[in-house]
Amino acid sequence: MPDAGAPLLEVNDLRVEFRSGREIVRAVNGATFSVRRGETAAVLGESGSGKSVTAAAIMRLLASPPAHITGGSIRFNGIDVLGTPMSEWRQRCGRELGMVFQDALASLNPVFSVGWQVAEPFRAHGILDTRAALERAEALLGRVGIPEPHARARDYPHQFSGGMRQRVMIAMAIALDPSLLIADEPTTALDVTVQAQIMDLLLDLQRERHMAMVLITHDLGVVAEVADHVAVMYGGRVVESGRVRDVLSRPAHPYTLALLESVPRADLDQQQLNPIVGSPPDMATLPVGCSFHPRCRRASEQCRASSPPGVEVAPGHHAECFHAQAVFDGR
């Protein structure tokens, strides 16, 4: 579906630390992935894996202090995101990026009507006057599936259901026709039938506007259904990446494999789940060597001593593991 060519977004070896007092939390320790125009890349990880911090870094939403970007680069549309001064960045890229957050109630301002809020990007960028902006906002609310948008534009966020609030936030994010939409767990707080509606809406809008999307999620099922590419994060690193079908049907990193084995599958009748031992790492005290080694069935001496290299097990399919080839080959 997506055309080839230079990636729209390229995140390369991104590193982010949070410093508070004497403690340093290395939230992202080398995240690398890219997204092409019109394509969906999922960033898959559990809580604390660094996926949301990566998204916030791309949007330049990290407050410093406490956050410090200590390495790596982000290129968007050929622009060096981290090297561009904030004011220039806002002018050049603000319109090109939209973001949808998990918690719509917390992300919308409770004291302004939703119409006013959806119209804000037009006013903020000086594109339209107040009245014209409001009309555009109503059209957008209609597009994202809010019934009676003209009347509903005057309502406040608390008067909407969770699914409808998420639609409002999507309307706001796409208002300026961005070329990239970052969606951070956009459906996690929603019920399954509503989640399906919102995912459909996002995919529709994406096709209609030829928009690229970075989808941050912990849900393997969502990744399998909507993404083209996936970057699996663990301990702040992208440990495996590639086309979704390749990665999920033939993983090369033990973490991805273990994750797939630990979730109950609707399509299989498993007698017993195969859980991953232990819990996700504490990002303030990451293990030496591969950060997955304390939970890994294959961990060997070298995994405990040094960081594993990146291995390309198949074209475009990368995994960071000493045993990647063996995992990939099912050995």
Add this chain to the structure above:
Amino acid sequence: MAAELSIPGPGSAPASKRPPGDAPIFEVRGLVKHFPIGGSLRLRRSTGVIQAVDGVDFALHKGETLGLVGESGCGKSTVARTVMRLEEPSAGEALFHGKDIFRADAAELKLVRRRIQMIFQDPYASLNPRMRVGQIIAEPWVIHADMLPRSQWATRIGELLESVGLLPDHAQRYPHEFSGGQRQRIGIARALALNPEILVCDEPVSALDVSVQAQVVNLLEKIQSKFHIACLFIAHDLSVVRHMSHRIAVMYLGRIVEIGKVEHVYKTPRHPYTKALLSAQPRIDFTSKAVADRIRLQGEVPSPANPPSGCRFRTRCWKAQALCAEQSPPLRAAGPERQVACHFPVEAGDAVAQLAGSPR
């Protein structure tokens, strides 16, 4: 109510997916729970009710797991809370070994609660941060003072911690020293302290990370088969419920719309809502069939303060006809051990594509 409780030991451990026993040990009939709206102001009369649960019947057999699924607001947690009598029911009865716990007095209720224990969703909120783990697990014995002599507490705490995969030494620690999954294990150990016959699990794994969920699911299964405990398992994650349960009850707006054996309900859902719910669940399945079977429900769940007349699902149902607005369909037998509350249940040959309605 028999007060002598044998301490279940290993040995009574048949296979995990064993068929449940015959006579139900717990039976809920006509459970109704309505919450008044605005009733707290004395001067103003209550303006209406939230019909959180509106006529629910189910039975639970020894050693059986009944999964209760539905979306938020369908009443599944209210069912759990009322059968524990953490909320007072508005109507109905709940027979535990033939005795109605909704009409039990305080002393009787205390005895019942020994045998029905609950595991909560939030492992952070359900453990007292100021108590050591040992005290948390021993607290049921403080309340039920005749259960276990104090001299045996320490040993039993150690055994319970080991049975949930923790170490006896952990009794000296505080909850904040544990991860979410470990805390959930502590909650399970506390629930087991009184050797219950029934565990009510309200979303026991939904607050946990994906990689940790499986540990707790396996532990619950192990404990259940080892101690032969019946389980009311409430969750919104359909795959987890499928994995854990023998039978499943699907709730929509305060009512059970379909109930039956897990393998039957998942393979051939008869209620349109069950079918839509199952098809909306994102799956790791790269066959094209998965996408073709997709049904997208329109709209959202109506307010339980003002539910639709007749069948409550009709406003979102692609099979709805005039009858559905007039008559509320009762839960009727629809195959072996299967009941469905629908005037026009889904048939095996139904063409999904044409009945799905336009997706948006």
